[in-house]
Amino acid sequence: MELYVNYEGKKLPFSIPEGWDLISSQDRPPVPGLPDPLAEIRRALDEPIGSPRLEEVARPGMEVVVIFDDLQRPTPVHIALPEVMDRLNRAGVPDERIIGICALGTHPIPSLRQLRDKVGEEAFSRLEGRLFPHDPHAPDNVIVGRTHRGTLVEVNRYVASADLVIGIGECMPHPIAGFGGGCKIAMPGVCSYRSIADHHFTWMRHRDSRVNLLDGNPFYEEIVDAARLARLSFKLDLIVNDRKEVVKAFAGDPVAEHKEASRYATSLYLVPLPGLADVTITSAFPLEVGVQATKALAMARFCTRSGGAIVWVAPQKETGSILPLIREMGTPESADEFHRRLVQGDIPEYLKAFGISYIMQVVYFKELAERFTVVHVTEGLAADQVEMMGFTYQRDLQGAIDLLSERFPEAKVAVFPSGGNIIPAVR
Structure with a gap:
């Protein structure tokens, strides 16, 4: 089945295996802006x-x-x-x-x-x-x-x-x-x-x-x-x-x-789903800049079962300044342990230059890596940087699908073509 996600204003096509059951794939209909x-x-x-x-x-x-x-x-x-x-x-x-x-x-x-x-x-x-x-x-x-x-x-x-x-x-x-x-x-x-x-x-x-x-x-x-x-x-x-x-x-x-x-x-923005997905494919569009790009990933965790997979598609073109955060994501400290330090006011010195919302992503990314297989499709980060996050790197969206099809020959699948502004609602 031919599907797509939105990426920098363009449609990025892909297909899914026959054994995958699509439980959500519709792009939101365009909401017209007001003339005045x-x-x-x-x-x-x-x-x-x-x-x-x-x-x-x-x-x-x-x-x-x-x-x-x-x-x-x-x-x-x-x-x-x-x-x-x-x-x-x-x-x-x-x-x-x-x-x-x-x-x-x-x-x-x-x-x-x-x-x-x-x-x-x-x-x-x-x-x-x-x-x-x-x-x-x-x-x-x-x-x-x-x-x-x-x-x-x-x-x-x-x-x-x-x-x-x-x-x-x-x-x-x-x-x-x-x-x-x-x-x-x-x-x-x-x-x-x-x-x-x-x-x-x-x-x-x-x-x-x-x-x-x-x-x-x-x-x-x-x-x-x-x-x-x-x-x-x-x-x-x-x-x-x-x-x-x-x-x-x-x-x-x-x-x-x-x-x-x-x-x-x-x-x-509400997207109803009949149940949790085994695999969720989501694009950061239209929030593709800075920490806003992580919102699509955060929304996907609400509708994906623990042990399932999330394919996160985001350009990540402004990444040079966040490399210290990426390194912290790759430390052996668990999400719970790192979060406990933050609550106690123990922010690592080299992270204090970052905004609070960026530091929060370290906790969330650690938690996501612990709960899901996350495949990150991006042009802006190198493979070793993505792997440092605890995620799997793919430059090509179809390659990410093919990779997951080996682990999930049968799966309930949710696709969010514009995942940056959605409200997943699991019945």
Whole structure:
């Protein structure tokens, strides 16, 4: 049977053996983008969920901080931010009293040009001298409290001193937070390194820290607590398709609007499966850059039986900087042992330069290698580097299938052509 996965915007064909029973293979139908995304953003801001309109939340003379997501997400901040600023102006808050913060968490710091591209020329000009990337290591980050479970919450100093904090981001499936967007713009977005480490390492492997679950998910609930301590008051979340086009917008109370956005995202991304797969074939597309490329692999573990196999297809073109992480993945220390060290604050010195989400991948990759046979189809990593991860290297997708057919002459098989944005739901 001829099948395909999406790879850098192209279809990568392959066939499966006769003994393999396909339990899921459909690519999601393309979700059309809106012809006028600004009109949809305005509609959402005019009809906020669980909150007064932004013009009513803001007051004349307020110091307002607008935090927005970083380069690893396709949110069209350049469209949304000027509209948010216009509404603040109408409420009596001039541009001079608005500060823009790029919510990096512990992701790489963007260049000035990248920041300009993210917010657009108009907002960049209007925020001249008041536009900053968040620094999780800054000594002037401010402790604002602890969550009800005890997570330290330490935030950007501009956020801590603001009269009003507003967020702009994107809602998409997330393998441990349930969904991205919502309060994640505050935690990890504008929290300190030690605050993010405290939260992420503690809750990353809890059984209820998983995709498509908000209520009862401790990873998510701690994020909500942290955002309340950071006084995040209003959020605009966008749903964006694979072509980075706006599909729908939600705005209002950061928790209430995010729950509505998550329900809508579920309707787009849910993939029902009759049972666990023996073999799952997944592509990182459309999230093929940086740590985002691992989301497809993380989603595959929810629908593959222990002892089964996962074929993970990802270009991995930005790999030079992560070689220390790859070496750590190859150490004999188990996932449990390494995770325990992280929870205790014992981060290997040579890994401290990496973002928390990258260090988390060491735990997840060790766990994946312990539970599954993972075959990594990639052009960006050498065979010895992939094998250091505990995975099997293949440059060719069909070669990966042929290799697994020897071990699995009969298998239930799930194929996710665009595995970066899916919610696998096993009945």
